[in-house]
Amino acid sequence: MANSAQASKRAKQAENSRQRNAGQRSRMRTSIKKVITAIEAGDSTAAKEAYSAAVPVIDSTVGKGLIHKNKAARHKSRLNQHIRNM
Numbered sequence: 001m002a003n004s005a006q007a008s009k010r011a012k013q014a015e016n017s018r019q020r021n022a023g024q025r026s027r028m029r030t031s032i033k034k035v036i037t038a039i040e041a042g043d044s045t046a047a048k049e050a051y052s053a054a055v056p057v058i059d060s061t062v063g064k065g066l067i068h069k070n071k072a073a074r075h076k077s078r079l080n081q082h083i084r085n086m
Contacts, residue, residue: 024066031057035079044086051079 002008031054038047055076062072 021064021066024061024064028054028057028061028067032075032079035083039079039082039086042086044083047083047086051083054079 002011035050035054038050058072061067062069
């Protein structure tokens with residue numbers, strides 16, 4: 001429990017940002033899973049569309065500081081490699 005006004009405000013801010021971050025992370029993971037689902041189904045056009053929709057979501061997650069830029073690059077590279085190998 002917060003003992004000062006400052007600590008209680010920080011606790012509220014931390015909870016708000018935690019929820020916002022969780023939503024952004026979930027959005028990114030969902031977009032990645034859509035690409036993976038399309039790849040596993042063998043539908044290359046759907047996979048390419050899902051990939052082109054997922055890239056800005058992944059990049060915005062990096063911009064918000066939720067994941068490192070190298071992790072984003074790794075995800076994009078691996079997804080793109082799977083699409084090219086179809």
